[in-house]
Amino acid sequence: MTQDLPTRAGFVALIGEPNAGKSTLLNQMVGAKVSIVTHKVQTTRARIRGIAIHGPAQIVFVDTPGIFRPRRRLDRSMVAAAWGGASDADVVLLLIEAHRGLTDGTQAILDQLRALGQGMTVSLVINKIDRVKAETLLALSRQMNEAYPFDQTFMISAEKGYGCDGLRDWLAASLPEGPWLYPEDQIADLPMRMIAAEITREKLTLRLHEEIPYQLTVETEAWEEKSDGSARVEQVVYVSRQGHKGIVLGKGGETIKAVGQAARAELEEFMSRRVHLFLQVRLRENWLNESERYDEMGLNFKDGDG
Numbered sequence: 001m002t003q004d005l006p007t008r009a010g011f012v013a014l015i016g017e018p019n020a021g022k023s024t025l026l027n028q029m030v031g032a033k034v035s036i037v038t039h040k041v042q043t044t045r046a047r048i049r050g051i052a053i054h055g056p057a058q059i060v061f062v063d064t065p066g067i068f069r070p071r072r073r074l075d076r077s078m079v080a081a082a083w084g085g086a087s088d089a090d091v092v093l094l095l096i097e098a099h100r101g102l103t104d105g106t107q108a109i110l111d112q113l114r115a116l117g118q119g120m121t122v123s124l125v126i127n128k129i130d131r132v133k134a135e136t137l138l139a140l141s142r143q144m145n146e147a148y149p150f151d152q153t154f155m156i157s158a159e160k161g162y163g164c165d166g167l168r169d170w171l172a173a174s175l176p177e178g179p180w181l182y183p184e185d186q187i188a189d190l191p192m193r194m195i196a197a198e199i200t201r202e203k204l205t206l207r208l209h210e211e212i213p214y215q216l217t218v219e220t221e222a223w224e225e226k227s228d229g230s231a232r233v234e235q236v237v238y239v240s241r242q243g244h245k246g247i248v249l250g251k252g253g254e255t256i257k258a259v260g261q262a263a264r265a266e267l268e269e270f271m272s273r274r275v276h277l278f279l280q281v282r283l284r285e286n287w288l289n290e291s292e293r294y295d296e297m298g299l300n301f302k303d304g305d306g
């Protein structure tokens with residue numbers, strides 16, 4: 001910790017459309033993979049906190065599900081979780097994709113931000129600048145700042161790290177003075193069994209197509225510490241249709257086997273110890289309407305009403 005300067009701490013919410021790069025930015029800032037990332041939309045389902053220390057400041061990043069027009073109960077809970085993250089934060093960062101510009105989806109988010117009113121510091125983060133030319137960026141920045149009174153505008157590549165130092169410096173200086181909120185060595189605020197379930201869901205999402213990733217959920221059912229220092233982890237993949245079960249298992253069980261291997265390798269790296277991972281696929285037709293499933297995901301079931 002830096003001597004003499006007062007400590008600072010607070011929450012920085014990352015909001016934006018699905019796929020904007022919110023989870024990538026959180027991981028870049030924390031310096032570890034805390035939140036799962038895929039090339040598909042709607043990867044993150046709940047609020048995930050990742051903690052970074054910068055000089056005297058402890059910055060708690062709150063990754064949120066992408067904001068989109070919800071259709072299902074799960075979608076509604078996810079979008080409610082995103083807005084809940086924004087309203088609780090000291091600073092809100094709205095992420096957009098440089099190459100997509102001001103989309104209808106982002107326009108709808110700006111309308112909602114306006115409706116939520118003043119008192120919220122919202123800064124703009126134009127992400128994926130590695131994909132566009134400088135002229136495009138300047139025009140987009142101007143257009144966005146005409147559309148909404150952002151406090152600051154940052155242009156970054158969350159993946160490559162461009163512009164992230166400037167953003168981190170500004171965030172650290174913007175947070176209120178006060179004691180740190182978490183122990184110095186903590187990088188995430190999510191139980192290990194949930195991180196483990198998310199890792200498996202990431203590997204499933206990367207390997208499965210079309211609607212299947214959106215119709216499944218993963219839960220860690222058992223976690224046993226072994227005397228040799230390894231962990232025995234049992235997880236269940238819930239699917240909503242009989243046909244999906246076969247697809248998740250794959251021919252001769254090869255898909256679930258590959259998923260299990262990839263998830264185990266990542267979990268071992270994350271925990272720096274050996275893991276024995278056992279996956280089971282279970283049909284549960286109505287899981288998308290069961291409150292226990294939402295509890296496990298860290299979502300509010302009631303937010304999905306209506």
Ligand SMILES: Nc1nc2c(ncn2[C@@H]2O[C@H](COP(=O)(O)OP(=O)(O)OP(=O)(O)O)[C@@H](O)[C@H]2O)c(=O)[nH]1
Nearest residue numbers: 019020021022023024039042043044066157158159
């Ligand atoms: N080219 C490029 N790709 C990026 C950058 N940042 C993120 N991506 C990619 O964008 C995709 C989406 O990234 P995520 O971090 O999962 O996006 P998200 O906003 O968390 O998405 P949801 O959880 O679905 O709301 C992934 O394929 C990332 O690798 C960037 O700076 N440049």
Ligand SMILES: [Mg+2]
Nearest residue numbers: 022023043044
């Ligand atoms: Mg995400």
